Amino acid sequence: GIQVEQSPPDLILQEGANSTLRCNFSDSVNNLQWFHQNPWGQLINLFYIPSGTKQNGRLSATTVATERYSLLYISSSQTTDSGVYFCAPGGSQGNLIFGKGTKLSVKP
Amino acid sequence: NAGVMQNPRHLVRRRGQEARLRCSPMKGHSHVYWYRQLPEEGLKFMVYLQKENIIDESGMPKERFSAEFPKEGPSILRIQQVVRGDSAAYFCASSDRFYTGELFFGEGSRLTVL
Numbered sequence A: 001g002i003q004v005e006q007s008p009p010d011l012i013l014q015e016g017a018n019s020t021l022r023c024n025f026s027d028s029v030n031n032l033q034w035f036h037q038n039p040w041g042q043l044i045n046l047f048y049i050p051s052g053t054k055q056n057g058r059l060s061a062t063t064v065a066t067e068r069y070s071l072l073y074i075s076s077s078q079t080t081d082s083g084v085y086f087c088a089p090g091g092s093q094g095n096l097i098f099g100k101g102t103k104l105s106v107k108p
Numbered sequence B: 001n002a003g004v005m006q007n008p009r010h011l012v013r014r015r016g017q018e019a020r021l022r023c024s025p026m027k028g029h030s031h032v033y034w035y036r037q038l039p040e041e042g043l044k045f046m047v048y049l050q051k052e053n054i055i056d057e058s059g060m061p062k063e064r065f066s067a068e069f070p071k072e073g074p075s076i077l078r079i080q081q082v083v084r085g086d087s088a089a090y091f092c093a094s095s096d097r098f099y100t101g102e103l104f105f106g107e108g109s110r111l112t113v114l
Helices: none
Strands: A004-007 A010-014 A019-025 A032-037 A043-048 A052-056 A059-064 A069-074 A083-089 A102-107 B005-007 B010-013 B019-024 B031-037 B043-050 B053-056 B065-068 B075-079 B088-095 B109-113
Touching: A004 A083, A010 A019, A019 A032, A019 A083, A019 A102, A032 A069, A043 A052, A043 A059, A069 A083, B005 B088, B010 B019, B019 B088, B019 B109, B031 B075, B043 B065, B043 B075, B075 B088
Parallel strands: A010 A102, B010 B109
Antiparallel strands: A004 A019, A019 A069, A032 A043, A032 A083, A052 A059, A059 A069, A083 A102, B005 B019, B019 B075, B031 B043, B031 B088, B043 B053, B065 B075, B088 B109
16 A cells, blocks of 8 residues: 655754645555644545645645655745645545645644 | 534443544545554544445454445444443544555544543
């Protein structure tokens, strides 16, 4: 099955800083999503991005499927951005394979 | 709210009891996925169902766990004779198409086994 590696595993930022989270995957995929799991455990869809670049406010994502990686950019970080960010490329049955996540802490 | 609905949100069971978790997909979605999340870990795929069919159960333990998605009503994940190691958050997701569809997750059901 698909192997997913996310880096860094932990990240501490000062409010207002920018960051890039990386996701490498081991096989070609037709689906990839980024999620934010907030401190209450809710999974929030950030991007559905099997290829290309998308932007939503302070967040943007790029997937280069041919090189098997995806990047999530967070600009001008806020304390509400804290939580765990998961990358999840698609498996053979449409199920998503989750990485271990990047735990982000934004300090005021 | 037309999102994925899961209940109960929290469930406490004693060892040996049964746990039943329910999931109603988003309107118009016929693909349902169940995932389990242990503390401080990512989500692990358990099972993929369409109406009245189990499509892929490769992630589900062979014993004590079962899942169904009947023609009418929600999908149900059933855990028999629960053990402490079953304590986890169980998430359901739904999609409107096979393989390339975006998955939308419910808020999860948190099972605690005493």
